[in-house]
Amino acid sequence: MTVTTSSSTPRIKRMQKIVILGATSGIALEVQRRLALQECELLLVARSPERLAALQSDLMARGAKQVLTCAAHLASIPHHAGIFDFVRRSFPDFDTVLLAYGTMQDQKDSEDSVDALLNELNVNFVSATALLTLFAADLEQRRTGCLAAITSVAGDRGRRSNYVYGSAKGALSLFLQGLRSRLHPAGVRVITIKPGPVQTPMTDHLPNSAHFADPEQVARDIMRALERRSPDVLYTPRIWRYVMTAVGQIPEGIFKRLSF
Amino acid sequence: MSGQTAATLRKKPATLQPTKRILSWGRYPKTAHQHVHRPAWNDQVPDILKAAAPGSLLPYGLGRSYGDSCLNDGRQLIDCRRLNRILGFDESTGMLSCESGVSLSDILDVFLPKGWFLPVTPGTRFVTVGGAIANDVHGKNHHCAGTFGAHVRQIGLHRSNDGLVVCNAEENPDMLRATIGGLGLTGVTASADIQLKRVRGSWIDAESIPFHSLKSFLDLSRESDGRFEYTVAWLDCFAGRNARGIFFRGNHSAESGKIIRSKGGPKVPFALPSWLLNRYTVKAFNTAYYRAHAARQSTSVVPYDSFFYPLDSLRQWNLLYGKNGFLQYQCVIPESNFEAFEELLDLIAHSGMGSCLGVLKQFGSAPPAGMLSFPRAGLTLALDFAMRGDRTLQLLRSFDRIVLESGGALYPAKDARMSPALFEASFPQWRSFVPFIDPKMSSSFWRRVTEAQAQ
Numbered sequence: 129m130t131v132t133t134s135s136s137t138p139r140i141k142r143m144q145k146i147v148i149l150g151a152t153s154g155i156a157l158e159v160q161r162r163l164a165l166q167e168c169e170l171l172l173v174a175r176s177p178e179r180l181a182a183l184q185s186d187l188m189a190r191g192a193k194q195v196l197t198c199a200a201h202l203a204s205i206p207h208h209a210g211i212f213d214f215v216r217r218s219f220p221d222f223d224t225v226l227l228a229y230g231t232m233q234d235q236k237d238s239e240d241s242v243d244a245l246l247n248e249l250n251v252n253f254v255s256a257t258a259l260l261t262l263f264a265a266d267l268e269q270r271r272t273g274c275l276a277a278i279t280s281v282a283g284d285r286g287r288r289s290n291y292v293y294g295s296a297k298g299a300l301s302l303f304l305q306g307l308r309s310r311l312h313p314a315g316v317r318v319i320t321i322k323p324g325p326v327q328t329p330m331t332d333h334l335p336n337s338a339h340f341a342d343p344e345q346v347a348r349d350i351m352r353a354l355e356r357r358s359p360d361v362l363y364t365p366r367i368w369r370y371v372m373t374a375v376g377q378i379p380e381g382i383f384k385r386l387s388f
Numbered sequence: 389m390s391g392q393t394a395a396t397l398r399k400k401p402a403t404l405q406p407t408k409r410i411l412s413w414g415r416y417p418k419t420a421h422q423h424v425h426r427p428a429w430n431d432q433v434p435d436i437l438k439a440a441a442p443g444s445l446l447p448y449g450l451g452r453s454y455g456d457s458c459l460n461d462g463r464q465l466i467d468c469r470r471l472n473r474i475l476g477f478d479e480s481t482g483m484l485s486c487e488s489g490v491s492l493s494d495i496l497d498v499f500l501p502k503g504w505f506l507p508v509t510p511g512t513r514f515v516t517v518g519g520a521i522a523n524d525v526h527g528k529n530h531h532c533a534g535t536f537g538a539h540v541r542q543i544g545l546h547r548s549n550d551g552l553v554v555c556n557a558e559e560n561p562d563m564l565r566a567t568i569g570g571l572g573l574t575g576v577t578a579s580a581d582i583q584l585k586r587v588r589g590s591w592i593d594a595e596s597i598p599f600h601s602l603k604s605f606l607d608l609s610r611e612s613d614g615r616f617e618y619t620v621a622w623l624d625c626f627a628g629r630n631a632r633g634i635f636f637r638g639n640h641s642a643e644s645g646k647i648i649r650s651k652g653g654p655k656v657p658f659a660l661p662s663w664l665l666n667r668y669t670v671k672a673f674n675t676a677y678y679r680a681h682a683a684r685q686s687t688s689v690v691p692y693d694s695f696f697y698p699l700d701s702l703r704q705w706n707l708l709y710g711k712n713g714f715l716q717y718q719c720v721i722p723e724s725n726f727e728a729f730e731e732l733l734d735l736i737a738h739s740g741m742g743s744c745l746g747v748l749k750q751f752g753s754a755p756p757a758g759m760l761s762f763p764r765a766g767l768t769l770a771l772d773f774a775m776r777g778d779r780t781l782q783l784l785r786s787f788d789r790i791v792l793e794s795g796g797a798l799y800p801a802k803d804a805r806m807s808p809a810l811f812e813a814s815f816p817q818w819r820s821f822v823p824f825i826d827p828k829m830s831s832s833f834w835r836r837v838t839e840a841q842a843q
Contacts, residue, residue, distance in 0.1 A: 154428070179429055182487075186473035190498055329428045329470075 143274065143354060145169045145222040147215055149202055149259060150229025152179050154328025155278060158347030159226065164192035171196040171219045173211055174229075202229050203251040205258050212262045224354060225263045227256055227277035230297070232330050238292040245292055252296035257303050264307055268314045275311070276319035276354060277304055281363065283322070284372045287388060301361075308360060319353055320361045324368040341365050410465060413706050414454040415659075415713030416775045416804055419461040419832065424448070428470040430487065430546075430578045436466060437548035437576070443830035447572045449516030450491060453523065454716040455804030456832035457571050463830065466576055468518050474498065475579055482584040483541065488518030488577035495584075500692075504584040505640070507539035511747075513697050518577045523801040524569035524761040528618035528636075528696070530751050537568030537757030544578040548828040552578060566824035569758030571800060573834060575826045589644035592618070592695040597635045598682040602730060605631060606723075606767075609750040612637045618695070620749050622681075624674045625742030625771055629730040633748065634681040641689050655703035662710025665774055667740045674744060699745075709774045714743075715804055717784055718770035720751060720763065721796040728794035729767055732787060736771065739783050743772035759821045762799045762814075770802065781805060800833060811837035 146163055148156050151172035163170060164187040172195065174180055180197040187195045198214050200207045215222065231251045238245040260275060267273040282290050283298030301320050308318035325331055325340040334340075341364070349364035363369035378386075410421055425436050425445075437445070446460040448467050459465075471489040482504050484495065492506055493513035499505075510525040519525075524537040533539075542556040543564055553575070555564035567574045595616075599605045605621055612619050616637040623633040699705055706714070721729050736742050746769070753765040773780050788810050791798060797814030798806045811818070818838065825834075 152429075157428075176429075176431070178431060182429070182473045182475060185475050189474040189477050329426065332426055 143168065143224040145171070145219060146224040146226060147171045147173070147219065147222050147263070149173050149225065149227045151183060151197075152176065153228045153230070153278075154330060154343050155323065155326060155346055155350070156226065156228035157183075158343045159228070159350050160187055161190060162347055162351050164188075164190040164195075167191050167193050169194040169196075169219075171198065171215060171222065173198045173200055173202060173215075175199065175201050202259065203231075203255045205255055208255075208259055208262060211259070212266075215263075216266070223273045225260075225267075225273070225275050226350075226354075227260060227275075229256075230278065230280075230330070232293050235290055235292055248292050249296045252293065253299045253303075256300055260303070260307065264311060264316070267316045268311055271314045272316065274317040274319065274354065275304075275307070276317075276321060276350070278321045278323065279304070281322050281324050281368050281372050285375055285383070288386070289388060317357070318360070321350055321353065321364065322362065322368065322372075323364050324371075410448065410451065410459070410467075411713075412455055412458050412804075413452050414715055414775075414804060415706060415709070415711070416715060417456055417459075417461070417832070419456070419459045421460060421465050422462060423464045425464065425466045426470055427466065427468070430471060433466070433546045433576050433578065434551065437546060437826075437828055440464065440548070440828045442827050445828050446831045447488070447518060447522070447576045447829075449489060449519035449522075450514050452512055452515045452519065454802045455800075456836065457523070457800045457803065457834075458519070459832045460830065461832045468516060468576065471578075472516075482586060483581055484584050485579055485581045486517055487579055488516060488521075490517050491515065492517070492520065496692075499584060500587075500590050503586060503588070505587040505692075507583055507585045508533050508536040509696055510536075511697065512700055513693070514700065517580050517582065518572070521568055521577060521580060522570060522572040524756075524758045524763075525801070526751070526763045528620045528638075528749070530749065530754075530763055531613050531619065532617055532752065534752065534754040535569075535757050535761055535763055537761065538754065539583045540564075540568060540580055540757075541583060542579075542581040543567055544580070545574060546576040546578050548575070548826050556581075563824060565757070566759050566821055569756070569761040570821070570824065571760065571831060571834065573825045573829045573831065575829065587640045588642055589640075590692045591641035591643050591689050592638040592692050593641045593687070594636065594638040594690045594695050595687045596681050597637075598632070598678070599635055600630065600632050602629065602631045602726070602733070605633065605635065605748065606750070608635045613750075613752075620747060622677070623746035623748045623769070624678055625733075625736050625746040626671055626674060626740070628734045628737035631733060631748075632678060633746070634678065636695075638690075638695055643689060653701035653703060656705055656707040659707045659709075659711040662712055662774055662776075664710070665708060665743065670742070670744055677744070709772070712775040712777075714772050714774045715780060715784065716770060716772050716802040717787060718768060718799040718802040719787070719791045719796050720766045720768040720799075721791065721794045722766045723750075725794040725796070728790050728796070729769075732769070732790050735786060735790070741773055741776075741780065741783060743774070746771050759817065759824075760800070760815050762797060762801070764797065766796065768799075770799075800837075803833070806837065808837050808840050 146168055150156055152174040170192055177199040180199055184195045184197050196218055200211045233248055238248050279301045280297040282294035283301045286294055304318055304320045311318055323346050326343050326346050327340045328343055331337050346364045353362040427433050444463045446465055448458055448465040468489040471487040474486045476485040492515055509527045520536045524535045526535045545553045547553050617639050619637045621633050621635045749768050751763050751766055751768055792813055
């Protein structure tokens, strides 16, 4: 087990090589711009080669030191070995992984169709844990780095209108909690990012989406969490930490009657 | 919450809901759009075009057009702000290729540190490249650089009927000329190639000189044209034909200095009561502003953003005019019609309704880059008027008469009320533009100024 840090003490090491899983998601786009400004090296994974090419030129122009791309279907578990292999070969000393993909279907679809339900759980939870497990083993072995994944405040409590998405994201939060504990002795950070509703293509169809949080603000918070040693669980915008604490206090007997 | 955007373009014509109110910069007229599409990728645009009804769409950027040229009341908009990627840059030639939603502010942030500047910039940095092309915007260097469109080498255009069309000097040159200044009606700009300009740094050698008559303004302007890349004047609109104002001129400084990054200034939080800007407060402001500059004819080295974008330092300044919004009046009058210009200034002063932000500039005589480009040789004046109902509209109509008689023109990007007749007089060639309009596109402005005549 060799530690390949360049020199001196590995106190708060600046992140330099970041793998983004779901690089074309609304929040990832904003985070990547900030990483480019800091002259980081990036490896972007997403489905569409055309979109990845546009991102690559954009981030290079904005200051990224290097941008590698890997076109693959993240939600499809058979593809994972290929993705991981590509990362290990072309980006072997990555120090940060940000998992940013997800899907939010109409809840009604999942109520009417088991296929839709399983798809929602598979994309948001099962496939995410499969990928994280691969990357976790690598970082654990190298005893360095940081794993971050975007879940959701919707995972903190099951709601009538959104419990399928919520349960997948909530399960992912639990998974990350356990993973954090497992990787702690190896010095690997695990960050759970719980955004409130954000103005991204994923939420455009929701009522009131104009009042959702600005993705730039969310990206700013994520950057801060990635750069510092805390918190382990990031609520963004910050008000959601307090909102969800309050929501958590509502007795189930009352909560089940609420229609949101 | 994140999104796998590949799966985001939902087909949902059944559930179209009225979206958050989108207004133009003048916040007049008040419109309601049926739906606003927000594509995040160029590959999503063709489906939007295909699914739309004829005449139902209009691309929208940062909404800095003042009137209704960026609006499509009762119909749909395509918000292009998420199409904001830089697609390529040639470090040796300064040729930039980018998507239409990239803002000029973004270009400055990324490329000024590398020694490249915008070939032409309007008075705000918060416009998109697509908007700058669609309105063929001009700036303080019009007399030597022409309009923004003159520096656009190529445009990739999404058209509803023939897909992605490449327009440059060799391929589809007419479509290029139609799209420059084409008010977004020719299609959705997918990408644009723009020639940036090399500069030494981010500083401007600036001079400000007070003047006391229109004649002395013209003398100053003529004298400066050869020596200064940038010229513009601020005008006290309460002075009438004995115009007083401050002439600003500048060149890029040879001093490289440190690079300045733009920072957000204070912000007007909400629409202020409209009585705050009345003839007394505005008059007081104008006098104070004049005195402050007139006291010293100054030469100084200033940061580029305070020279080009003084108004950007107060974010959402349009809210100063209250909830009814305001109208901007920008006309150009041929120089030979000096008297008409004086008459106009008298009328403005007499009305007592003008604002703090009178801007005067002598355009150069470069041929227009687009079919419907506004800038042409002459004197241009831009002035704000708080929207006070009929009184304001009547006043502006009295200006129209002078502009019409003097052979002048009004600027569509600033307009919310010009008559079809004045549009016809300003752009007599507009009928030859019509064949280039994408059948799926229309705008509130276009319907207002042409529909009566098309029949």
